[in-house]
Amino acid sequence: MIPGVQAILKDNTGQMYTLEGAATAIMIVFLVVFIVQASPLTPLTSSASHQQVESQIETSGSDLLIVLDYVPEGETNSPLKKALVDWTGVEFDGQSSTYPNSVYDLTSVFNRALLADGTAYNLVVAYQNDNKKWDSRAMLWNGRPSDNAVLVSRKVVIHDEDAISASFIPDLSPNSSFYNILDVRLTLWRM
Template sequence: MDGKSPRRIKTDTSAQLHTLESLITLILITGVIVFTVQATSLTPLTSSTANAHIEAQLQTLAQDMLSVLDHSTSGQNSSLKDDILNWNGEEYAWNSTDYVSEENSILTGSSTANILMDIITPKGIAHNVEFAMISDTGSIMTLPYIFNGEPSDNAVVVSRRVLLSNSDMSNPTQFQYTTGIPDADKSTDFYNLIDVKLTLWRM
């Protein structure tokens, strides 16, 4: 011993308090972040995901409607086939009340128009119905039945094929003149194969 008193280590209480405050602040911030992440739904809600969901719903809806229209009991035409056979060749558009042609005639007695009015128009869903078929030259031609404008990029298209025979109509020649649907094979009872295309899209 040299007689000197032991050296005392100075403690800076102020620095310790600052460190403690920083630690508490860090813990609080971490807790807030964890709570926020757990409380927020992480389900992807991007516009593309939402559009895909809407398109899937429209696809199912369109398929169901065409399935109902194309159903027929034994020995009877389906409602969809009758709508084609009874068509007057005019193009119709929805005017918020009825389906009206450019000649101001109202589409009546159409099961297709009725199901669209009951299910589609109240939901504000835009829609087109077109008949695609084989032309006289063997190419594919399309005639509008109900047309409400050009569909958007996220539109869905569902189709159903309906076979027409000469025996389905009283006068095949008059039917072709009225509708514009040609007789694809005049040598047989086969008249044409109609691809009914239903297009749905959100405005």
């Protein structure tokens, strides 16, 4: 044999490096498998971006209720209060077009502001009954909210002179101008 070839055949360092590389690769594969199994990720796993979307939806809903509760100059009631006063207690499913005018106007604002960017909503009105306990009825209903829905609310005070159409809402103080307080609850979620 050639003397240089014999020296190469007797040198085991190449085999050691190969064995070390194979062992390291196996350890890395086991580490990756362990990490993937230890942290399950599903489509419903909450993430920072998902929480940011919920926060954005909540802010939009809150801002929308604030704007709708603003009384324009020359008017006596806000668009939100007009719709509540004209509402007869009937639940409007989906995107029906058979609302009273002020409720239709309110629905149009919600549709333009929310449905355009893929946000669904339900509007529920809570009121105090004769026993001073809270009851509620759906005003605008677009389906069952997802698990990631957010809820924003706004209180609206109704007075005797508002002549409310919903006869099921009691007058809590017949001897004063105060009629009842309504808690408008807007539930929002991504479609």
